[in-house]
Every structure is written in structure tokens, then in C-alpha cells.
Amino acid sequence: MKLQEAKQQFIQSWGVLGNQWGINRTMAQVHALLLISEAPLSTDDVMEQLNISRGNANLNIRELMDWGLVEKMIVPGDRKEYFVADKDIWQVATRIMAQRKKRELDPMLKVLNQLQEVEGDKKDPAIKSFTETIGNIRKFAGHAEKTIDTIIKAEENWFLNSFIKFFK
């Protein structure tokens, strides 16, 4: 497989994967493109390489910046803005986990907490059954949240460790 072909393949696959996980396909593709670009890219570069419109490129680049996965770069003597993706894959994973936790898990936990306080006789089997199920889910979600934090902390050095091993 030639390099250009391989790059296209990667962009394609990263897009499919992102899409399956509820992330806009184009956003994932822009991310992939920046991940495998050695030099920073301008909006025009992204438009050209992915065959997308200016509006679309702009939208997704800004979205990636919101996620903390891409940064703006100013090239002195150039009017255009350039963009680079964080190449540290551990940082990438951590940022994505943190964002999704904040945007999706936390709101769900909030709802689950509210649902615990359902009105009525606590001994009514229907109510008991409902609060028990919700309680279990809530407890699990809370646990999962802590586990994620633990993983993030515990594995923080994984990347570093793989370098240490390399030099041993």
C-alpha cells in the first residue's frame, strides 16, 4: 500500500469509527487528517484534502478545538490561520473521555438523581421496583464515573512507561 492510499484509508476508517460512536463523521475525518499531517493545515488545506465546503471545514475545526483536540497556530507573516492536532494519543483519549463524561454522563446522572425522588407510597411494589432499578443504574453510573477518573490517573504514565521500556 502506498503512503497516500494508506492516509486515505486511515481518514476513512477514523471517520467510520467516530460515526459509530456518535461523532460527526466529518469531524472525525478532519481530526484524522490533522493527526497524520506533519505540518499545520489551513482551512483551505482541509477543504481541498477532504473535498468539503468552507462552512463545513470551519464548523468542524472549531468543534475539534472545543473538544481540546486541535489548536490554532499563527504563522508569522501569514494572514491565514493554521491548525495542528495534539499527537499524544493518550491526551486525545483522555480529552475525549473527559468531554463525553461532562457532556453526557453527568447530565444523565443528574436525571437519575431526580428520578430517585418519585412521589407516593414507598412500599408500593411498582414504586419500589422502579426506584430500585433506577438506584442500581445510578449507583453503577457513579461507580463508572469514578472508575474513569481512576483509569485516567492510573494510566497517566502508560505512554511515558512505553518510552522508558524503549530505552531500557
Added chain:
Amino acid sequence: MKLQEAKQQFIQSWGVLGNQWGINRTMAQVHALLLISEAPLSTDDVMEQLNISRGNANLNIRELMDWGLVEKMIVPGDRKEYFVADKDIWQVATRIMAQRKKRELDPMLKVLNQLQEVEGDKKDPAIKSFTETIGNIRKFAGHAEKTIDTIIKAEENWFLNSFIKFFK
């Protein structure tokens, strides 16, 4: 909040969450409905409670069975099929993780492995840079896969433990 209202709220929120994670909203809602139903439900029950068509209900129930989250139940003396969701939230999470790993992570890993074998001079900076980035992602994905398995094993008793504590 009344029980009925709380149930609706849960179904709604579970649907939104599923949708954000790339799971069909209705599938998540059917799952939610079955999770908080004490008794097994028929296709007609699901249709009625969620206001969806027969075809849609049938499709999503079968999809949930494919995921191993819902089981068919035969009620003797009744021609209809009934369905129940696995209420063990740990089982639910494990099944979802396992399915997604198999359906999405594994294919991505396969692609990444192929991309490592790009043609050309290994000393060419462009090729070196690409294979390095891909290599890091591949290594990370492999690590993540193992971590997931480890968590599943290590946390297997979390649910059991929360019962043990309860009886202490």
C-alpha cells in the same frame, strides 16, 4: 414527580444518551421501557407504550436480542412472544462493551495493523512520521482493549460487593 412521569422521563433520557453514543434512539427507549417493566412485555405493549409502529418495535426488539440485552419469554397458553431485559446493570454494561469492542474496535485494529505496512523507504520522513503516528494509535488501542478486559475482570465483583456491604 409521579411514577408515570418518572418512567417517561427515564425512557426519554435513556434514548437521548443512547443516541449520543451512536445507538438508535428507539432501540435505547425500548431497552429503557423493558428495564423498568416488572412484567415481560409483548410487541403490542411496546408499540402502545412508545407509540411506534409494529415494524419498528419488532426491529428494535430483535436488535436488542442480538446485543444480548433482552430475552424472549414464552408464556404458556399464549400465542404472543414476550420480552424481558436483563436487569443486572453490570451485565448490561459488560455486554455493551463486549459488543462494541467486537463490532467496532476490532475492525479498527485490523485496519491499523494493515496501515503499518506501508510501501517505500522506511527512512523517508513522511513515511516515518505516518507509521509512527499509526503505530502509537495501534499500540494504544491494543492497550485499551487489554485495559477493558482487565476492568471487566477486576470489577466483576463490584456489584456483588455492593450486596455484601448491604448485608454487613
Added chain:
DNA sequence: CTAATTTTTCAATAAATTTTGAAATTTCAG
């Protein structure tokens, strides 16, 4: 400041996904 260049916005359009519902198929009690 001015004007050229770049970025952002957003209504219209296109694409992708989901849903419907009726017909075809399957199942099973009698």
C-alpha cells in the same frame, strides 16, 4: 482609516437514517 483577505453565520439543500404499514411469511392450536 481603508480595503483586501479571512472567518463566521445561516437559510436552503442534500444526504443519511429512521419509521411506517401493508403484504408476505411463519407459527401453532385445534
Added chain:
DNA sequence: CTGAAATTTCAAAATTTATTGAAAAATTAG
């Protein structure tokens, strides 16, 4: 077997989501 009841299929329709592109706004070199 038979036929009523239930399940499955699938093309068409509806809905949701993503994309375009041109106009408006913002930026900056001179």
C-alpha cells in the same frame, strides 16, 4: 392439515442530521 394469529420484511415516506455556498462580519496589513 387448516386457518387464524403472530412475526417478519421491505419499499416508500418522514424525520433528522449534515453540508453547501454566498452574504455578513471580523481581522489586519499598509
